[in-house]
Amino acid sequence: MGLVCEEKIKSWESVEAKEVPSDKATKTTIRWIFGPNEVPNFYMRVFEVEPGGEIFEHSHPWEHEIFVLKGEALIRINGKEYKVKEGDAIYIPPCSKHYYKNIGNETLRFLCLIPKEGK
Known part of the structure; x- marks a missing residue:
């Protein structure tokens, strides 16, 4: 995709929530707010994890940045655990093993940004 010179504005709620496959997570949905064929460099996603749900440990060669919008979670990065809210x-650095679990009583919602190599 080349240079995009047109702004894009949308409601995150207008994007379809899709279940994350059961071999990767439990009780988790993803919304690709800005994904492939929409923007040139970074992709924006919103994850929602129901209480007790988790995203299983995994790693990949790209970094990503997370911002917690709602709820609380236990995140494990390379074996070290953090409680976030x-x-x-x-x-999360490239090639790091990471895991998420909703440890609260409400839906965990977080924004996740990845480079285009991450799709």
């Missing part, structure tokens, strides 16, 4: 920002 609404308003927290997390940087």
